[in-house]
Amino acid sequence: DGGITQSPKYLFRKEGQNVTLSCEQNLNHDAMYWYRQDPGQGLRLIYYSQIVNDFQKGDIAEGYSVSREKKESFPLTVTSAQKNPTAFYLCASCQKSGQGRGEQFFGPGTRLTVL
Amino acid sequence: AQKITQTQPGMFVQEKEAVTLDCTYDTSDPSYGLFWYKQPSSGEMIFLIYQGSYDQQNATEGRYSLNFQKARKSANLVISASQLGDSAMYFCAMREGLWNFNKFYFGSGTKLNVKP
Numbered sequence: 001d002g003g004i005t006q007s008p009k010y011l012f013r014k015e016g017q018n019v020t021l022s023c024e025q026n027l028n029h030d031a032m033y034w035y036r037q038d039p040g041q042g043l044r045l046i047y048y049s050q051i052v053n054d055f056q057k058g059d060i061a062e063g064y065s066v067s068r069e070k071k072e073s074f075p076l077t078v079t080s081a082q083k084n085p086t087a088f089y090l091c092a093s094c095q096k097s098g099q100g101r102g103e104q105f106f107g108p109g110t111r112l113t114v115l
Numbered sequence: 116a117q118k119i120t121q122t123q124p125g126m127f128v129q130e131k132e133a134v135t136l137d138c139t140y141d142t143s144d145p146s147y148g149l150f151w152y153k154q155p156s157s158g159e160m161i162f163l164i165y166q167g168s169y170d171q172q173n174a175t176e177g178r179y180s181l182n183f184q185k186a187r188k189s190a191n192l193v194i195s196a197s198q199l200g201d202s203a204m205y206f207c208a209m210r211e212g213l214w215n216f217n218k219f220y221f222g223s224g225t226k227l228n229v230k231p
Contacts (some may be wrong), residue, residue: 048218102210103165
């Protein structure tokens with residue numbers, strides 16, 4: 001089955017620690033995205049990547065970093081510089097819209113809690 | 116200015132009735148796509164329906180239809196014959212441009228509760 005996997009589902013971190021969230025897709029999509037969602041809120045874009053070895057900052061990139069060394073993988077690191085990292089993190093991917101609707105496909109999410 | 120506005124934080128609907136969730140958007144790009152997603156309490160985002168800015172007809176997908184009023188810049192989601200499983204958060208989203216991997220803009224969402 002094609003899809004997006006995120007791991008872990010739940011993650012606990014102590015203050016001052018960096019932590020990396022995994023996102024893998026086997027849909028052969030070129031573009032991948034990371035979003036943050038706070039309780040009762042919408043999605044805010046952290047980073048996105050349109051091609052391997054290239055990525056762009058979204059609206060709330062401070063305190064986060066990403067890499068895109070392989071087409072299928074787009075890990076997100078939450079650094080100690082992120083002041084309030086407790087949130088639900090969603091990874092998404094999409095194919096070029098000329099080949100369809102261009103909707104984003106989402107992973108199941110990772111819930112990060114800072115203790 | 117907000118790209119996507121959803122003015123209904125919460126809605127209630129009786130089972131088997133229809134409900135309309137409002138969405139207005141703001142863009143000066145003539146090419147754009149509009150999307151609706153459902154987010155159950157589990158957190159996954161489920162794609163429901165898509166409307167392209169050049170589409171002549173309103174999109175429909177099963178019990179979901181999109182009331183697209185281009186001049187008013189609105190893209191309301193209509194759910195017919197509501198079911199208990201429709202209780203969830205619903206997000207409207209927009210992508211400017213039709214041919215690129217552009218950013219998606221999401222609204223703040225509407226929480227729908229279906230009453231038995």
